[in-house]
Amino acid sequence: DLTAYPTGAPFGGVSQTITTVAGQQYMLSFYLGTYTARWGGPPVSISAAAGNASQTFTVSTTSIASTWTPFSMLFTATSPNTAVSLTGSAGLRYIGLDNVSVESVGGSPIPEPGTYLMVAGGLMLLAARGRHRRGCSGS
The missing domain is CATH 1.20.5 (Single alpha-helices involved in coiled-coils or other helix-helix interfaces)
Incomplete structure (x- = not known):
């Protein structure tokens, strides 16, 4: 849960620095969890940032049960160490995050x-x- 049950922003998040190869492309993947019928919303959003990319991912539909939606973002590493962060950006009391992964894609750097x-x-x-x-x- 990235919100820690606040009544609004700022929301919680997670961040980790990973070893990468500068110039190499990577795919950040994760599941965004919602349960808007119980915890309020929609929308429910996560802002992701890594390497040269940042993007906000949103689920705008009402869910009557816990629902997990997969998202992914392509980024290029700009150094040997890359900070990856996922931060809640919209949602009243529940922003779920699960199955976060980063994988190298494509050819060489x-x-x-x-x-x-x-x-x-x-x-x-x-x-x-x-x-x-x-x-x-x-x-």
Whole structure:
């Protein structure tokens, strides 16, 4: 419960710093819980922030029982350590949060400039070696 039963904002939240790879994309996923018939609302909202992204997720329908709605947000890590936060942003007395996960998605991170230099150097060595072999076999 991210609200701690207040009569309004500010709501509670959770935050954790995780190890990431700068430039790599990640998917933050979670379930937003509501029970608006008992605890008031709608809407019920969570604000999420991680890496280069932030977004508010809202359930606007009335629920007559505890209801869990899945949400996800794609973000790109901007450093080796990324703060991930989920904070209640709307809802009278109950904002549920469950099954929070962060997973790496897609290919590799953006290469650093040093990587390009190593690849270029390797290609030049291969080209020089190929020329040297052609020069030696013709003699």
